[in-house]
Amino acid sequence: MQRNRRSFLALAGMGALATACGSNTGRQGDPPPSTAYSAGPPPSDAPKVALQQWYHAYGEDGVQDAVKRYAASYPGAAVTVQWNPGDYDSKIVTALQNSKVPDVFEAQVKIDWVRQNQVVSLDDVIGPAKGDFSPAVLAAQTVEGKVYGVPQATDTQVLFYRKSLLRAAGVQPPQTVDELVDAAAKLTKDGVKGLFAGNDGGVGVLTGPLLWSAGLDYLKNGNREVGFDDPRAATALAKLHTLNANGSLLLGAPSDWSDPGAFIDGLTAMQWTGLWNVPKIRQAFDDDFGVLPFPELDGSGAPSVPVGAYGAMVNAKSEHVAEAKAFVKWLWVDQTQNQLEFATKFGFHVPARQSLIDRADNLKSGPAADAARFVKEHSHLVGGPVWTQQANTALSDAAAKIAKEGADPAAQVKTAVEVAKAELKRLFG
Numbered sequence: 001m002q003r004n005r006r007s008f009l010a011l012a013g014m015g016a017l018a019t020a021c022g023s024n025t026g027r028q029g030d031p032p033p034s035t036a037y038s039a040g041p042p043p044s045d046a047p048k049v050a051l052q053q054w055y056h057a058y059g060e061d062g063v064q065d066a067v068k069r070y071a072a073s074y075p076g077a078a079v080t081v082q083w084n085p086g087d088y089d090s091k092i093v094t095a096l097q098n099s100k101v102p103d104v105f106e107a108q109v110k111i112d113w114v115r116q117n118q119v120v121s122l123d124d125v126i127g128p129a130k131g132d133f134s135p136a137v138l139a140a141q142t143v144e145g146k147v148y149g150v151p152q153a154t155d156t157q158v159l160f161y162r163k164s165l166l167r168a169a170g171v172q173p174p175q176t177v178d179e180l181v182d183a184a185a186k187l188t189k190d191g192v193k194g195l196f197a198g199n200d201g202g203v204g205v206l207t208g209p210l211l212w213s214a215g216l217d218y219l220k221n222g223n224r225e226v227g228f229d230d231p232r233a234a235t236a237l238a239k240l241h242t243l244n245a246n247g248s249l250l251l252g253a254p255s256d257w258s259d260p261g262a263f264i265d266g267l268t269a270m271q272w273t274g275l276w277n278v279p280k281i282r283q284a285f286d287d288d289f290g291v292l293p294f295p296e297l298d299g300s301g302a303p304s305v306p307v308g309a310y311g312a313m314v315n316a317k318s319e320h321v322a323e324a325k326a327f328v329k330w331l332w333v334d335q336t337q338n339q340l341e342f343a344t345k346f347g348f349h350v351p352a353r354q355s356l357i358d359r360a361d362n363l364k365s366g367p368a369a370d371a372a373r374f375v376k377e378h379s380h381l382v383g384g385p386v387w388t389q390q391a392n393t394a395l396s397d398a399a400a401k402i403a404k405e406g407a408d409p410a411a412q413v414k415t416a417v418e419v420a421k422a423e424l425k426r427l428f429g
Contacts, residue, residue, distance in 0.1 A: 048078040049323045054095075054102040055081065056088035056310075060346040070331055070338050077323050079104075096315060103318040104328055106310040108140050109148040111385045111427060120314040120321055121146045125329045132353045136379045141311040143385050149311020150332040151352035153343035156275050156305045156379065157205060158291040158371050160260075165192070165269040173290060177213050177239050177297045184248035187269040193250035196268040198257035200400070201244045205257055205272055205306075207399045208382045209294035210236040212304035218395075219420075223386040224428060226420045228395075234409035236297050237402050244403045260284075275371045276348045282367075291367040293374045305371075307379040309352050350375050386427065394419035 055067055064083055071079035082102065084091055092107050096118040113119045123130075126147055130138070133151055141149035159180075161173060169187050174180040184194030198204050211217060214236040217227035243249050253262040260277040262268050264284040272294070281289055293303035312332045314324045332339065336356060343351040344360045350372055351357050363372040383392060398412035 048076070049320045051077045051079045051103040051318075051320060051324055051327060052101045053079055053081050053327075054084055054088075054092070054105040056106065057083055057085040058346070062346045063342075066338075066342060066346065070335070074327055074330055076326055076330065077320070079327060096317070100315070100317045100319055103315055103320055103324040105313055105315065106152060107149065107313055108308070108310060109143055109313065109385050111143050114143040114146075114148060114385075118316050119148045120316050120325065121148060122150055122314065122325065122328065123147050125325050126150055126333060127329075129333050129353070132355050134354065134376070134379070136307055136381045137309045137352055139381045139384055140309060141313075141385075149313045150328055151309040151311045152332060152339070154307055154309045154350040154352050154375065156307045156350065156371065156375050157272060158275060158305055158374060159270060159272050159294060160263055160277070160281060160367075161270040161290055161292065162263075162285065162288060163290055164288050169269075173292055174295050175303075176295050177210070177236070180295050181239060181242055181246070181248075184243060184270065185246055188248045192266060193268045194248040195243065195270045195272070196250035196253060196257065196262045197243075197272040199251055199253055201249055201251060201403050202240055202272070203396060203400045203403050206240060206294070207237070207395060208306050208380065209304050210240060210297075212380050213294060213297040213301045215297075215301045217380070218383050218387050218391075219424075223384065224424065226417050226424070228413065229417045229421075231410070232297070232300075234413045236301075237399055237413065238409045239297075240399060240403040241406055241409075245406065275350065275368070278348045278368050278371070287366070289367065291371050291374075293378045303374075303378050304380050305374045305378050306382050307375060308382070386424075388423045388427075391416075391420040391423045 053067075053071060055064075058064065064081075068081045071081050089107070092105055095102060095105075096113060109119060123146055126133075130147070137151045137154060138147060141147055141151060159174075165187060166173065166183070169189075171183045171186050172179070174183045180195070187194035197206050208218070211228050211233060214230075214232040216230055216233055216236070219225065220227040250262055250268045253267060255261045257271070257273055260271065260273055260280050263271040263273065264281060275291075293305045296302050312328045314321060314328060318324050336353070339353065340351055340356045340359055343349045343356065344362055348362065348368070350363065351360055354376070357363060357372055357376075360372075363369055394416040398416040401407035402409050402412050
């Protein structure tokens with residue numbers, strides 16, 4: 001099956017762009033292009049270096065043609081784009097271990113790639129433009145203070161709700177987790193469920209938001225400590241069991257959380273899903289819908305949205321590292337019009353750069369503008385490069401047992417904490 005740019009947000013327990021701007025917000029125009037690194041085009045009489053660039057197979061029409069057009073217009077090298085259907089992430093892992101190609105590829109950096117010298121630092125490429133990317137989106141591409149990927153576009157998830165159904169039930173848009181639980185129960189009637197957050201009962205996509213609702217995180221203190229080793233984690237995750245036990249969650253929907261079908265077909269009054277679904281939902285309901293961040297647990301927590309962005313990276317085994325870095329700078333730092341088109345023309349996504357969000361016409365009003373504001377004010381990175389698959393599996397298993405079996409939240413969280421601590425010890429000693 002073809003993947004799309006939101007696919008990495010569907011990882012179990014993983015989800016994740018932007019929050020506050022850096023020192024240069026770009027609100028008066030684009031930041032100056034990076035000048036710290038530039039290989040420059042070859043002399044006109046010299047043969048062009050050949051570069052290979054990899055993308056996963058985006059599901060949206062027009063993306064493949066656009067990235068081929070970008071590559072063809074680059075004056076500094078002959079860039080060939082390879083489209084990769086199927087298990088792209090595994091293919092990249094294999095290529096980095098064994099191959100000089102691709103020269104340039106999209107991914108989210110992993111600490112093991114850095115430790116094994118498989119990818120190249122791009123701090124000199126991103127240069128002064130770094131301040132135009134949010135800390136959250138850059139964190140997805142940063143290991144131990146160095147940037148290894150230039151973010152391309154951003155996806156996020158929000159809570160969609162039908163305004164008319166909430167009014168009819170006398171329900172206000174929920175601002176706390178308890179209000180969300182109560183709203184879901186009151187909206188469950190006449191064959192309509194109150195909330196849909198995936199056929200797994202919200203385990204995959206709500207674990208992170210529940211931690212953030214309590215003011216916690218996956219990791220903390222520079223990714224050196226477990227961020228949910230706190231009694232409030234058990235309190236927050238217990239709410240997932242309440243939702244699963246009280247009959248207010250839609251389960252067994254024809255399509256899962258990333259598709260708006262359940263919401264559009266009237267199976268649920270609220271759905272946790274992606275910003276990319278705004279056009280379909282607007283077509284179905286006109287202005288009879290709104291969006292919210294995931295609510296806070298209480299006054300000591302905060303609302304949140306998960307964010308994520310693939311970044312353009314350079315293979316350290318490439319025979320043309322300097323030329324590959326120059327191409328990444330040209331495309332993902334200098335060519336702001338292409339970056340805006342990539343994010344907004346072929347789907348509904350948020351540009352990775354703050355200055356481009358302000359130029360995106362489809363993010364200037366209505367629920368889309370609200371979602372863009374949530375990205376700026378409430379976004380969180382799920383896990384990040386140091387959050388390992390082993391730690392994620394342990395936390396997801398704990399959330400599933402709490403949600404589905406009513407297992408003791410404190411005991412389950414403790415088990416997940418111990419696995420995460422062991423992973424940090426393995427990485428950092």
